[in-house]
Amino acid sequence: MILTGFPRIAVDPAVCGGRPTLAGTRMRVTDVLEMLAGGATAAQIAADFPYISEDDVRAVLAYAAGLADHPVVLAAE
Template structure:
């Protein structure tokens, strides 16, 4: 089941960057933690306001952002 509905964008919050449930926790922040090797359990422990669905939404959002065609110029 998709959790993408948890991603919110508000021009008045975090410079319009995607956040999780308007919590002022940016999608990028969670992605950076995951990329640095933090486990979902560690992230949830450090950010008790987050839920597992938020981490799933973050990964789903990142996956969708990277799925675009690459155009080559001859």
């Protein structure tokens, strides 16, 4: 299933245990984020994995930003 608002991100219980992936691939969103966190550029990732594009990498970042955009509630001390 393609996620609403994120046409390049898909979730399918039969693919990667239902973890979000780039649509049409088995490349998990977390795989791309870990590569970026490790210092890889979008161009390097696209070159290493020719079945994804730099636009796919940017879509992963947009999806992650959307997930992180929520208030954090802390318990009172």
